[in-house]
Amino acid sequence: MCMEPVIVIGAGLAGSEAAWQLARRGIPVVLREMKPQRMTPAHHTPYFGELVCSNSLRSDQLENAVGLLKEELRRCGSLILACADEHRVEAGGALAVDREGFSREVTERIRTHPLITVEEGEVSSIPEKGDAIVASGPLTSDALAGEIQRLVHADYLSFFDAAAPLVTFESLDMEHAWFASRYDKGTADYVNCALSEEEYAAFWEALTTARAAEVHGFEDQNVFEGCMPVEVMARRGRDTLRYGPLKPKGLRDPRTGLTPYAVVQLRKDNAQGSIYNLVGFQTHLAWPEQKRVFSMIPALKNAEFVRYGVMHRNTYLDSPRLLDRYYRLRGRENVMFAGQITGVEGYVESTASGFVAAVELARRLLGQRPVDFPQETALGALALYVSNETVGAFQPMNVNFGIIPPLDHRVKGKRNKNAELSRRALDILGTLEI
Numbered sequence: 001m002c003m004e005p006v007i008v009i010g011a012g013l014a015g016s017e018a019a020w021q022l023a024r025r026g027i028p029v030v031l032r033e034m035k036p037q038r039m040t041p042a043h044h045t046p047y048f049g050e051l052v053c054s055n056s057l058r059s060d061q062l063e064n065a066v067g068l069l070k071e072e073l074r075r076c077g078s079l080i081l082a083c084a085d086e087h088r089v090e091a092g093g094a095l096a097v098d099r100e101g102f103s104r105e106v107t108e109r110i111r112t113h114p115l116i117t118v119e120e121g122e123v124s125s126i127p128e129k130g131d132a133i134v135a136s137g138p139l140t141s142d143a144l145a146g147e148i149q150r151l152v153h154a155d156y157l158s159f160f161d162a163a164a165p166l167v168t169f170e171s172l173d174m175e176h177a178w179f180a181s182r183y184d185k186g187t188a189d190y191v192n193c194a195l196s197e198e199e200y201a202a203f204w205e206a207l208t209t210a211r212a213a214e215v216h217g218f219e220d221q222n223v224f225e226g227c228m229p230v231e232v233m234a235r236r237g238r239d240t241l242r243y244g245p246l247k248p249k250g251l252r253d254p255r256t257g258l259t260p261y262a263v264v265q266l267r268k269d270n271a272q273g274s275i276y277n278l279v280g281f282q283t284h285l286a287w288p289e290q291k292r293v294f295s296m297i298p299a300l301k302n303a304e305f306v307r308y309g310v311m312h313r314n315t316y317l318d319s320p321r322l323l324d325r326y327y328r329l330r331g332r333e334n335v336m337f338a339g340q341i342t343g344v345e346g347y348v349e350s351t352a353s354g355f356v357a358a359v360e361l362a363r364r365l366l367g368q369r370p371v372d373f374p375q376e377t378a379l380g381a382l383a384l385y386v387s388n389e390t391v392g393a394f395q396p397m398n399v400n401f402g403i404i405p406p407l408d409h410r411v412k413g414k415r416n417k418n419a420e421l422s423r424r425a426l427d428i429l430g431t432l433e434i
């Protein structure tokens with residue numbers, strides 16, 4: 001069979017995985033990567049699948065959604081997971097890797113595959129004809145970003161990620177919170193988390209002295225002007241937050257009938273109401289600090305953070321308006337996107353989107369039915385989340401159990417419940433023809 005090669009742009013985690021999955025199904029690939037001729041501000045080596053920051057692919061436990069996603073990828077023959085497992089270093093319950101050994105291995109396997117041709121150099125246009133997967137990452141070069149912007153229209157491409165943390169609804173302590181809208185206007189859409197004067201004082205102290213995330217050298221200070229981090233706002237004065245995002249006006253705590261000293265509002269982040277965001281809490285604090293400080297809000301004492309707040313350069317699409325469940329661009333089905341640029345967040349999630357995009361493309365090219373990864377699997381849940389038109393203000397998202405349908409029966413304890421969700425996912429995955 002003589003086939004046109006698929007063009008894959010970017011040999012990061014998503015692009016390497018996609019190229020490999022296509023090639024192992026007999027489809028020729030041209031993998032185009034600008035390194036080492038041109039480096040992004042966060043990439044430093046000539047290797048493929050470079051880990052730009054931490055060397056951890058996070059939890060490897062099945063009670064954790066990212067642990068499930070990794071196990072699904074492993075069982076489906078993922079290149080990135082195979083290389084990660086081979087170069088694993090001790091890290092408790094997490095999968096951490098020897099950074100260089102891992103990326104060298106990915107590079108070696110890609111470069112020696114007979115169906116993959118690597119072409120070096122910056123790509124500045126997307127092919128009109130033929131199939132292409134764009135996996136150029138959160139730091140896509142300006143020329144290519146401009147081309148993508150033309151293709152999808154300017155309003156659908158973001159260049160910065162300034163997001164507030166997300167928590168699961170089930171982890172909130174509703175003893176310290178209640179549903180209401182300010183002045184009881186409209187429907188009771190917000191979860192209101194009260195703080196007493198003492199609680200506010202301790203929270204303010206911790207927030208204003210917490211450690212910020214590392215600066216990667218490419219943040220544009222101008223970006224932050226319209227979107228001030230909550231900790232920066234807090235430093236302006238002890239009461240500034242009480243006139244801003246923590247304003248208690250128009251809210252009465254039903255337990256006391258009184259207006260609390262301060263109120264943090266949470267807003268629904270998905271249609272099911274399983275995930276909420278902390279309104280006005282864009283933050284640049286280090287992730288462990290976010291957990292420590294935001295857990296001081298009484299209703300968030302045991303909150304499960306499905307995503308921490310971030311502020312950094314991040315080129316990503318408004319995927320719910322643009323992509324289908326196969327990561328294809330609606331109306332230009334020969335173009336697919338994969339990786340962080342689709343609004344999935346994280347190394348493993350980026351790998352997963354490259355995997356799904358490539359497997360579904362390969363099946364189409366081979367005249368086979370799509371797999372249609374079900375929502376019960378983490379691979380399917382992620383693809384369905386980023387392509388879900390009902391998701392409003394889209395923000396990049398880590399995989400989490402909140403985007404997977406609940407069990408049809410009660411299970412006691414969160415760990416047990418998550419373990420059962422994972423068991424169900426892996427059972428379903430086992431029945432799929434991939």
Ligand SMILES: Cc1cc2nc3c(=O)[nH]c(=O)nc-3n(C[C@H](O)[C@H](O)[C@H](O)COP(=O)(O)OP(=O)(O)OC[C@H]3O[C@@H](n4cnc5c(N)ncnc54)[C@H](O)[C@@H]3O)c2cc1C
Pocket residue numbers: 009010011012013014015032033034035039040042043049050051052053054055056121122123124135136137138139140141143144216312313338339340341345346347348350351
């Ligand atoms: C600074 C930073 C730190 C991060 N830290 C973490 C972390 O610790 N843990 C985590 O899970 N996630 C982290 N992420 C988020 C995300 O998981 C990673 O960015 C991940 O590498 C995304 O994978 P990807 O394949 O989509 O993109 P990348 O891994 O970035 O790969 C994209 C590739 O495309 C190439 N490219 C770009 N433009 C062009 C072009 N025009 N032509 C040809 N090639 C091009 C790049 O050189 C690169 O090799 C971080 C992101 C950033 C920006």
